[in-house]
Amino acid sequence: MLMVSPWGFAQLPQQSNVPGGVVIIPLAVQSATKPVVTFQSKPVMVLAGDGQWQAIVGVPLDLKPGTHKLVVSHGAEKSTALFDIQEKQYPTQHITIKDKRKVNPNQYDMQRINSETARIDAALQHWTEKDAISFNFIWPVKGRVSGLFGRRRVFNGEPRKPHSGMDIAAAKGSLIQAPAEGIVRGTGDYFFNGNTVFIDHGQGLITVFCHLDRVDVSDGQSVQQGDIIGTVGATGRVTGPHLHLGVSLNDERVEPLLFFPPQSALKRN
Incomplete structure (x- = not known):
């Protein structure tokens, strides 16, 4: 584990x-x-x-x-x-999703997804000018790593985009901490991501928290490291309760493990 x-x-x-x-x-x-x-x-x-x-x-x-x-x-x-x-080949991960609409959305779903995309993009593209950035990140939750960054995902036999973050499986209701100080740049309930929080740490560094059961912060709110921003859930496209943890830098999704303290039990593929 x-x-x-x-x-x-x-x-x-x-x-x-x-x-x-x-x-x-x-x-x-x-x-x-x-x-x-x-x-x-x-x-x-x-x-x-x-x-x-x-x-x-x-x-x-x-x-x-x-x-x-x-x-x-x-x-x-x-x-x-x-x-x-340098070249890197990420492994492929096959996932079975019971809600088939989360793999093949219908026309109504697509209207919702297209509307949500603009809000997600706005959060990820936000730029707050700061002279110093705190990279003293702490893990937002304790749990089992159930999905690694960059894996090429296949849902119900159909290829989709690579995994843009890492998944940490934890019990529903587990508290989620802010990894560092920042400003909440958006919250919402999204079709794929479920209940989501975006934290802006400055100069294009954004952390993303998806599939929450409960969101405890609001847009524009300042948070300090360790503040509770919500709880682990199973909203959106999921197979069970977990936290999707993402890191975006200059509006590119990058390996979260590069920003967090090393753990002897963690292994990168």
Whole structure:
């Protein structure tokens, strides 16, 4: 049984130069003024560290291996910063869903899904400018890891999008903690995600909590690390009670394990 515990320690995200990973890139900008960095036209987190500016980039799950570039703007000057991505093959996971509409939505369901997509996108694309970001994340809940990030999922024999987070199975009603300080940028009951909370930690870093039984926070509310944001449930597309934990960086879903303290019992595929 794989378990996660609610204790953490201060650290930057771990680097992983693969699709769905995170890369930390030193920037050749010698100025006290922070540069503006974009990747694929999306704003990228920039922090001061080791005596220089660094870009912390979320790598898209569908990014092809090879050399890629950031666009770095500093005043009227523009330059590029290069980074390499290695290939990674994620395993396939077959899942049986009893509610067939959660695999093949009807026309009414699709109208709801399309309406919800705009709200979800708005939460994930929110940008709050901050000079410092707390990466001292704690696990939001203790439980068994039942689904890993990036797995290519097949529902009832039909291929769907890769898993955008990790699943932690826990008893219905288990308390969920905020992993770090932030601002709630949206809550709602969504067709696939069920009851959901988005927490904005600054500079495009958003944590996502899905399938909740109860939501205890509201949009725009400030939360501190350890605050209760809701309880574990089985809402949306699920096979049982669990927390879907997602991390989004520059509007790309990335491996949550890169942001949380290591656990000896946790194994990444």
